[in-house]
Amino acid sequence: MKKLPALILLFATSVLLPGQAPFPTGNEIKQFIASRTCVVLEDANPVYNTYITRAMEEYWKITPFEFIKTSDFNSRRSDPSYSFIILTETNFENDKSNSVFNFLNLLQGKDVDELGQMPEICAVPLSFAGEDDMEYGYKLGAILAFMQKHAGMINENPSLTGRRYLRYYNKNIPEVMGRSILVKQEDLAPAIGTIEKIRAVYRHRIEIVPEEVILKAIQNKTPNTLILHKVGPVGERYSGYCFKMLIGTDDNNMYYYNQHTIDKTNPNGLLPADLKRLDRF
Numbered sequence: 001m002k003k004l005p006a007l008i009l010l011f012a013t014s015v016l017l018p019g020q021a022p023f024p025t026g027n028e029i030k031q032f033i034a035s036r037t038c039v040v041l042e043d044a045n046p047v048y049n050t051y052i053t054r055a056m057e058e059y060w061k062i063t064p065f066e067f068i069k070t071s072d073f074n075s076r077r078s079d080p081s082y083s084f085i086i087l088t089e090t091n092f093e094n095d096k097s098n099s100v101f102n103f104l105n106l107l108q109g110k111d112v113d114e115l116g117q118m119p120e121i122c123a124v125p126l127s128f129a130g131e132d133d134m135e136y137g138y139k140l141g142a143i144l145a146f147m148q149k150h151a152g153m154i155n156e157n158p159s160l161t162g163r164r165y166l167r168y169y170n171k172n173i174p175e176v177m178g179r180s181i182l183v184k185q186e187d188l189a190p191a192i193g194t195i196e197k198i199r200a201v202y203r204h205r206i207e208i209v210p211e212e213v214i215l216k217a218i219q220n221k222t223p224n225t226l227i228l229h230k231v232g233p234v235g236e237r238y239s240g241y242c243f244k245m246l247i248g249t250d251d252n253n254m255y256y257y258n259q260h261t262i263d264k265t266n267p268n269g270l271l272p273a274d275l276k277r278l279d280r281f
Helices: 026-033 046-059 070-076 140-156 165-178 195-199 211-220 272-278
Strands: 006-010 013-016 036-040 065-068 082-092 101-108 120-128 180-183 206-208 225-231 241-248 254-261
Touching: 026 101, 026 140, 036 046, 036 070, 046 065, 046 082, 046 140, 065 070, 070 082, 101 140, 120 140, 120 225, 120 241, 140 211, 140 225, 140 241, 165 254, 165 272, 180 211, 195 206, 211 225, 254 272
Parallel strands: 036 065, 036 082, 180 206, 180 225
Antiparallel strands: 006 013, 006 082, 082 101, 101 120, 225 241, 241 254
16 A cells, blocks of 8 residues: 555654555565564553453454553564564654544564564555544444455465555455445445435445444355445535445455545545445456
8 A cells, every 4th residue: 555654643752654555565464474473452441441441352353462551562563473463553744634443453563763664565555544443333334354364365465465466456346246344324425325316326235334333244255246335524514535445244355445635525434436436346
């Protein structure tokens, strides 16, 4: 993923990342597969800690893992026998709204000076900073399942690590038409806020459902089903970024990734343009 320069605010310590966090080398990917993954719990966020603990225990299979305090992270991060799942806050230099987003990062331990120099196995937008944790907690299982699927893929073929990162998965767009998409009402732009409006731009299966239905699809690994993971600012704002991902509930694969700058023409949500792009195949 070619990132914009970002400021990472981690545990009240500011770290300026370079334009792109380093992708892991083939050897570093092998180190990850052999590592013990440390899940860094937040000192002041018990709700997140509860959600990530439950999701890890149910969905994480690729490496052994343990939960650690933030104080343990600095003492362990230089050791390549460890990898880390860590929550960071990111704001983008080109974003004039100064919006801050939570990212879930999977990093490989390495003896480097700064956090931004640690090899990044995967990073997924999780939520808008300050958003109620319950807004994303039910999707954590699907996100963690995708992250380990991605890690397994680049372990088998390290050359894929730097290939447009999450945008790499847009190669799967032609397969979307054979699957059903589950979306929440509030994650849709008003122009496609009803099934009738959706049908005007998208011919294939899509359902507007409550989050309980999405959670059940994740837990049951419902076949041929995709969930929409949308991340954007809270409230009615006409600035900042909106991230949109479609993740499979049965195979943990990603089928679509896109982001747009929010304005009055392109509001915070899945857009008609996204559905039209999916409908081309």
